[in-house]
Amino acid sequence: MSLRDQLLKAGLVNKKKVRQTNRQLKKSRKKQQSERQSKQEIKRAADAAAKAQKAEIKAKAEAEKARRRQIREMEERKRAVQVWLRTHRIPLREGNQLFFHRSARGPRLVRCLFPESVVQGLRSGRLAVAWDGPSSGDPEYVLVPDTTARRLLELAPGRLLFFNEEPPPENDLAEQPYDMGAIQEARGRVPDRWEGLR
Numbered sequence: 424m425s426l427r428d429q430l431l432k433a434g435l436v437n438k439k440k441v442r443q444t445n446r447q448l449k450k451s452r453k454k455q456q457s458e459r460q461s462k463q464e465i466k467r468a469a470d471a472a473a474k475a476q477k478a479e480i481k482a483k484a485e486a487e488k489a490r491r492r493q494i495r496e497m498e499e500r501k502r503a504v505q506v507w508l509r510t511h512r513i514p515l516r517e518g519n520q521l522f523f524h525r526s527a528r529g530p531r532l533v534r535c536l537f538p539e540s541v542v543q544g545l546r547s548g549r550l551a552v553a554w555d556g557p558s559s560g561d562p563e564y565v566l567v568p569d570t571t572a573r574r575l576l577e578l579a580p581g582r583l584l585f586f587n588e589e590p591p592p593e594n595d596l597a598e599q600p601y602d603m604g605a606i607q608e609a610r611g612r613v614p615d616r617w618e619g620l621r
Contacts, residue, residue: 527562551586
């Protein structure tokens, strides 16, 4: 038997006072329960904030790791390109055959004189023109074989200035070497139409 029941039986308190006390106890229990719930909500919110902060830190670390990996891969690719260009280059020789290729510094064309065999190799896709050197200085134009050119297409396509991936057919007349004697002879047979205007 509880203390309230004993006091009620002894006549020290009446039923009205007991009900009033019960209501006050009920209110205080509700208040304590709501305080406990608010403390739990605060704890949950703090836990969620801590988890979000940990996730953000982890995401930043992963992004930094990915950025470093990307920089490392770019440097490795740059070194591989330099090695390929330096080890597989073909020495340039002066010739009498005129050839144009893109410039490493923009949309201009560079005029070169190569031997006929080099020009045939460039047109047929056995050779390619690439540039080597620092990106800030003057480029050095180099000839590379087709296997190196294909590798450069994968690693650094901007380094290739001329590469004929689809060579013309063997019987294409435009790809036959010029006979300069026949050209001079043909020029001699054609009258100069500007001769009378001079």
